Amino acid sequence: MKKIILIFFVCLFIASIYGCSLNLEKSSNNLTMYSAILNFDEDKHTIGGKLEVDYFNKSNTELGSIFFNLYPNAFRETSNQDVISLAKYSECYYNGESFGSIEIKNVYNSNNLDFEISGVDENILIVNLNGNVLPQEYTNFVIDFEVNIPNISHRFGYGENTVNLGNILPIACVFESGKWIEIEYQSNGDPFFSEVANYDIEICYPQDYILASTGTETSNFLNNGKKTSFLKAKVVRDFMIVLSKNFVKKSQQLDNILVNYYYYNDENAEKSLQTCVLAMQTYCDLFGDYPYSEIKIVQANFCIGGMEFPNLVLVGDEVIDYKTYEYIIVHELAHQWWYGVVGNNQTKYAWLDEGLAEFSSAMFYKKNQGYDFSYDFLVKQANTSFEIYQTIFGNVLGSVDTSMDRSLAEFKTESEYINMIYVKGFLLFDSLCELLGEKTVINCLKEYYKDNAFKTTTPAELIGCFEKTARCTLENFFDSWIKGKIVQVFD
Numbered sequence: 001m002k003k004i005i006l007i008f009f010v011c012l013f014i015a016s017i018y019g020c021s022l023n024l025e026k027s028s029n030n031l032t033m034y035s036a037i038l039n040f041d042e043d044k045h046t047i048g049g050k051l052e053v054d055y056f057n058k059s060n061t062e063l064g065s066i067f068f069n070l071y072p073n074a075f076r077e078t079s080n081q082d083v084i085s086l087a088k089y090s091e092c093y094y095n096g097e098s099f100g101s102i103e104i105k106n107v108y109n110s111n112n113l114d115f116e117i118s119g120v121d122e123n124i125l126i127v128n129l130n131g132n133v134l135p136q137e138y139t140n141f142v143i144d145f146e147v148n149i150p151n152i153s154h155r156f157g158y159g160e161n162t163v164n165l166g167n168i169l170p171i172a173c174v175f176e177s178g179k180w181i182e183i184e185y186q187s188n189g190d191p192f193f194s195e196v197a198n199y200d201i202e203i204c205y206p207q208d209y210i211l212a213s214t215g216t217e218t219s220n221f222l223n224n225g226k227k228t229s230f231l232k233a234k235v236v237r238d239f240m241i242v243l244s245k246n247f248v249k250k251s252q253q254l255d256n257i258l259v260n261y262y263y264y265n266d267e268n269a270e271k272s273l274q275t276c277v278l279a280m281q282t283y284c285d286l287f288g289d290y291p292y293s294e295i296k297i298v299q300a301n302f303c304i305g306g307m308e309f310p311n312l313v314l315v316g317d318e319v320i321d322y323k324t325y326e327y328i329i330v331h332e333l334a335h336q337w338w339y340g341v342v343g344n345n346q347t348k349y350a351w352l353d354e355g356l357a358e359f360s361s362a363m364f365y366k367k368n369q370g371y372d373f374s375y376d377f378l379v380k381q382a383n384t385s386f387e388i389y390q391t392i393f394g395n396v397l398g399s400v401d402t403s404m405d406r407s408l409a410e411f412k413t414e415s416e417y418i419n420m421i422y423v424k425g426f427l428l429f430d431s432l433c434e435l436l437g438e439k440t441v442i443n444c445l446k447e448y449y450k451d452n453a454f455k456t457t458t459p460a461e462l463i464g465c466f467e468k469t470a471r472c473t474l475e476n477f478f479d480s481w482i483k484g485k486i487v488q489v490f491d
């Protein structure tokens with residue numbers, strides 16, 4: 001009997017160890033591996049690249065070709081798509097218009113492989129394999145490419161202080177329900193959707209630059225005025241690199257997480273670092289452990305506030321109001337949970353990650369006093385914003401479409417996108433707290449995080465998880481918010 005009890009408690013102990021933390025090593029098996037050798041030419045503003053792709057077919061379909069997103073091509077002179085809204089145009093292109101692109105030079109393994117540039121706007125690379133890759137098997141090839149970096153304060157572009165290498169690698173499109181999901185770039189929102197993969201990156205750059213990236217720098221060496229860094233990341237959705245000659249770095253250890261803040265213009269740098277640490281701590285406590293060993297918060301030439309990448313967030317240096325700067329840190333770090341670990345198609349269900357990031361940010365201010373924002377203030381501000389939007393646009397247009405489940409391309413203005421995705425997304429979760437109680441909502445999100453870690457989800461999965469955890473039917477509640485059939489009126 002004693003022995004049985006002992007075994008029971010040992011099992012319980014083991015279950016509690018594995019139950020409360022996400023296992024990165026185990027999750028890194030059977031994933032696509034990207035191994036790249038990159039060379040940054042400072043004078044030409046180019047990245048020469050050789051990317052070895054070890055693609056894992058996790059679908060049930062034999063695949064004869066693999067599709068990749070070519071995001072830098074949205075920045076071409078002849079692109080059909082604006083990369084920035086008109087309102088931000090001159091701020092982002094502060095030196096006048098500048099263009100970027102990616103050129104695919106060759107694709108090969110033991111033989112040259114056929115490839116084509118496709119998609120609605122040269123945004124897709126299709127690699128035709130010699131024979132099919134079977135389900136649960138790997139196929140391997142190399143893509144030689146060159147990226148031209150535009151002079152623009154954007155995720156992808158160089159500015160006065162930073163070189164932002166966002167989305168430069170050709171990474172595989174998501175294969176879902178028997179077809180490849182081709183992402184078309186939009187100036188609204190975050191036009192990205194990708195699955196977790198492993199990355200091994202070697203990058204050479206002038207040695208007077210300081211590098212911040214996804215994952216961890218495992219080693220580096222200097223040679224002839226250049227530095228080569230070896231970077232590794234497991235189970236991440238993308239790989240971001242930022243280079244700057246002006247970075248100052250401040251770090252603090254938070255349990256198993258090294259929090260690194262890179263900046264060049266922040267007179268409150270120590271306070272900013274403390275906010276980063278506190279935000280990471282708060283989200284770990286609320287939703288579950290952050291499974292990676294590092295997080296980087298990077299000040300950058302970026303004209304649209306902030307941006308999330310795996311293990312790294314950008315905070316735009318044009319934000320002069322410090323409380324907004326802090327808010328951006330808090331919001332972008334929440335994306336490490338909602339986007340980073342739990343992914344979703346950001347072009348189709350943007351409210352899912354943005355609504356949760358906004359709600360999480362508000363929870364940060366609820367849990368941490370002494371900041372310029374409070375939870376109640378943020379709810380009030382959101383209600384006011386939504387009400388004004390409805391009134392003004394209702395008067396101008398006659399009616400307002402308040403549905404949230406639209407693709408990025410279906411939002412006519414930035415204001416419509418922000419109000420339906422961020423503002424209404426936040427109010428949806430606040431309203432759920434009114435209905436179920438905050439404790440239940442947080443428990444539901446803990447479950448949602450644990451069940452969907454390293455996967456991609458849909459609103460149906462979020463709703464299912466809430467219904468299961470809260471033990472009630474919520475379909476009508478979510479429908480009324482998401483479909484926008486009931487126009488919300490706020491006091």
Ligand SMILES: [Zn+2]
Nearest residue numbers: 331335354357
């Ligand atoms: Zn966001």
